[in-house]
Amino acid sequence: MKKALRLAKKGLGRTSPNPVVGAMIVRDGNIIATGYHKKAGGAHAEVEALADLQGEVGKEDVLYVTLEPCNHYGRTPPCTEAILQRGIRKVVVGMMDPNPDVTGGGCAFLAQRGVEVKTGVLESECRQLNEVFIKHATTGLPFVTAKSALTLDGWTATGTGHSRWVTNERSRRFVHRLRDRMDGLMVGIGTVLADDPSLTTRLDRRNGRDPARIIVDTHLRAPKNARVMTVDSTAPTILAVGEGVKAERIDILRKKGIIPLICPIKRGRIDLVALLTELGRMSITSIMAEGGATLMGSMIREGLVDKFYIFQAPKLLGGDDGVPMVSGPGPERMDQCLNLKDLRVRRFGNDILVRGYPDVHGTR
Numbered sequence: 001m002k003k004a005l006r007l008a009k010k011g012l013g014r015t016s017p018n019p020v021v022g023a024m025i026v027r028d029g030n031i032i033a034t035g036y037h038k039k040a041g042g043a044h045a046e047v048e049a050l051a052d053l054q055g056e057v058g059k060e061d062v063l064y065v066t067l068e069p070c071n072h073y074g075r076t077p078p079c080t081e082a083i084l085q086r087g088i089r090k091v092v093v094g095m096m097d098p099n100p101d102v103t104g105g106g107c108a109f110l111a112q113r114g115v116e117v118k119t120g121v122l123e124s125e126c127r128q129l130n131e132v133f134i135k136h137a138t139t140g141l142p143f144v145t146a147k148s149a150l151t152l153d154g155w156t157a158t159g160t161g162h163s164r165w166v167t168n169e170r171s172r173r174f175v176h177r178l179r180d181r182m183d184g185l186m187v188g189i190g191t192v193l194a195d196d197p198s199l200t201t202r203l204d205r206r207n208g209r210d211p212a213r214i215i216v217d218t219h220l221r222a223p224k225n226a227r228v229m230t231v232d233s234t235a236p237t238i239l240a241v242g243e244g245v246k247a248e249r250i251d252i253l254r255k256k257g258i259i260p261l262i263c264p265i266k267r268g269r270i271d272l273v274a275l276l277t278e279l280g281r282m283s284i285t286s287i288m289a290e291g292g293a294t295l296m297g298s299m300i301r302e303g304l305v306d307k308f309y310i311f312q313a314p315k316l317l318g319g320d321d322g323v324p325m326v327s328g329p330g331p332e333r334m335d336q337c338l339n340l341k342d343l344r345v346r347r348f349g350n351d352i353l354v355r356g357y358p359d360v361h362g363t364r
Contacts, residue, residue, distance in 0.1 A: 001094055001122045004064050007036040007045070008129060013181035013209055014039050017283045019133035021045040023065040025088075027058055044070065046079040050086050057087040066094040066126045068119070071105040080109045090116040094126035099137040135306060136285040141276050142184065144304055145288045146296060147175060148325045149311040155322030156293070161194040163323070167313045170348040176201050178309065182211040184238075184279065184287040188295035189217040198227040199290075200235075210235035212284060216295055218242040218270050220249055229258065240275050272304055297328035300338060305358060308340060312352045 007022030015021075015037050023045035025033040035048025043051070046069050069079040069091065083091065091110060096119060111117045127134060135143040149166040150156055157163035165172065179185060179201040191197065192215055201208030210233045215222060220241045222229060228237050238259045241250070245262070253260045261278055264271045279287065289299055299305050310325075331337055340356030347353075 001064055001066065001092065001126075003031065004066050004094070005122065005125055005129060007034055008066050011037050011039070016040060016132075016183050016285045017136060019067055019130045021065065021067045023049040023063060025049050025053055025057075026062045026064060027060065032061070041075045044076060044079050047076070047082050050082055050088075053086075059089065061088060062090045062092060063088045064092045064121075067130065068093050068095065068097040069106040069110065070097070071109045078106075080106050083110065083115070084113060088115065091118070092121055093117065093119045094121055095119075095123045095130070098134045131306070132286040136280060140280045142280050142284050142287045143306050144276070144299065145178070145182070145286070145307045145309060146299065146305045147178065147288055147290050147309040147311075148296065149313065150325055151315040151317050151322070152312055153316050153318070154324060155317045156291070156325055157194075157323035158317065159319065159321035159323075161323065163195065166315070167311045167351050168349050171311050171313075171351045171353065173204065174348060174353070175309075176203055176208060178288060179211055180208045182286045182288045183284040184214045185211040186214040186216065186287050186289045186295070188292045189215060189221050190294060191290070191292040192217070192222055192226055192228060194292070196227050198231045200231060200233055211288070213237045214240065214279070214284075214287065216240045216270050216272075216275070218265070218268075220245045229256070238279075240270050242270060269298065272298060272302060276304065293324050293327035297326040300326060301328065303358070303360065308354070308356050308358070310354045310356075311348075312354070314350045 004022040004024050007024065008020045011020040018037060018040045021037045021044060023035050024031050033049045033053035035045045035052055037045045046063065046065055049063065063083065069083060071078050071080045093107060097106065107117045107119060132143040135141060148156060151166060156166065180203060185199050187199065199213040200210045212235050213228050215228055217239050218241065220239065222239065236259050238261055239253060240261045240263050242265050243262055250260045250262070261275065263275050289296065339359040341359040343354060343356045345352060345354055
C-alpha cells in the first residue's frame with residue numbers, strides 16, 4: 001500500500017476534481033502490474049493496473065488500491081466491473097470513498113460477488129493524500145492552504161511594502177511545486193497593487209501547471225495593465241468583486257477573458273464563505289492563499305484555512321513598521337490563539353518551513 005501511495009502521488013495536481021489513486025497487482029509477494037489515475041476523464045488506477053498486467057489473472061493475485069473502487073458510471077465505466085471481468089478475487093483498499101453518493105458501493109458490490117475485500121490499510125495516509133478530494137466531496141468547498149513567508153521577527157515585508165525576497169531560492173522553488181498542485185491561487189487586491197505578481201507556476205525541469213488566479217477585489221481596483229490581468233496563461237483570472245461594481249465595468253472584464261464573480265458583501269468586504277462556495281461549484285477543489293495580511297486575517301478568523309505552510313527566514317527586520325502575516329483584531333489572551341497540530345518541519349537551506357493543520361478543538 002505504501003508503494004501504491006507513491007504511485008498515487010504522481011497524479012497530484014492533475015486529476016481534479018477527481019481523487020489521486022494508485023493501484024498495483026501482487027502475485028506471490030511480487031508486484032506484477034501498476035497503475036495510477038493520471039488525469040480527470042482518463043482511466044482510473046485499477047483499470048491502468050489491469051491493462052499493465054501481462055497474461056491472465058492468477059487465482060492468488062491481489063489488487064491493492066488506495067481508494068475504494070468506483071461502482072458507478074461517470075466519465076469512465078465502473079472499476080468494479082473491470083475487476084470482476086478480469087477475475088481478481090481479492091482486493092485490499094486503503095480508504096473508503098468519502099463521496100456521500102457512493103460511500104461503500106464499490107467494496108460492498110465486490111464482496112456480494114464473492115471477492116475478498118480488506119479495507120482500512122494505511123487509511124490515515126490515504127486520507128491525508130486525498131484531503132483535497134475529501135473536503136470538496138463532503139462539503140462542496142475547496143480545501144484552503146495558507147502560505148506565508150516571514151522574517152524571524154514576524155514580518156512579510158518592510159514598511160515600504162518591499163518583500164523580494166524574504167526567503168531563499170530553494171524555498172521559492174518549493175512554493176512553485178505547491179502551486180503546480182493547486183486549482184487556484186488566491187490573493188487580495190492589496191498584494192496586486194503592492195507587488196504586481198503574475199501568480200504563475202515556474203519550475204526548473206518541466207512546465208508548471210498554472211492555477212486559476214483568484215483576486216479578492218471588493219471595489220474592482222485592479223489596474224488594467226496588472227500582470228494578473230494580462231498574463232499569457234491557459235489558466236483563467238477570476239476577479240471576486242462586490243455587488244456594487246457597475247455592470248459596464250463587469251462587461252469590460254468579460255470581454256478581456258477575465259471571469260468576474262459578483263459576491264455578496266459582509267462587513268464591507270467580500271463574503272469569503274460565499275466566494276469559496278461559488279469556487280467549489282466551479283470545481284476548484286484546492287486553493288492556496290498567499291496574501292496579503294487583510295485577506296489572511298479574515299480567512300483565519302472565519303476558520304476557512306485547512307492547512308498552513310509558514311516559512312521563516314533567518315532575517316530580522318529590526319523595526320515595528322513592517323507588514324505582518326495577518327492584520328485585524330486578534331484574541332485578547334494567549335490561550336485563545338489558534339493552535340496548529342500534526343506539525344512537520346523542513347529546512348530549505350537556512351530557511352525553516354512549518355507545516356500544520358488548525359487544531360479547532362484545541363483552540364478556546
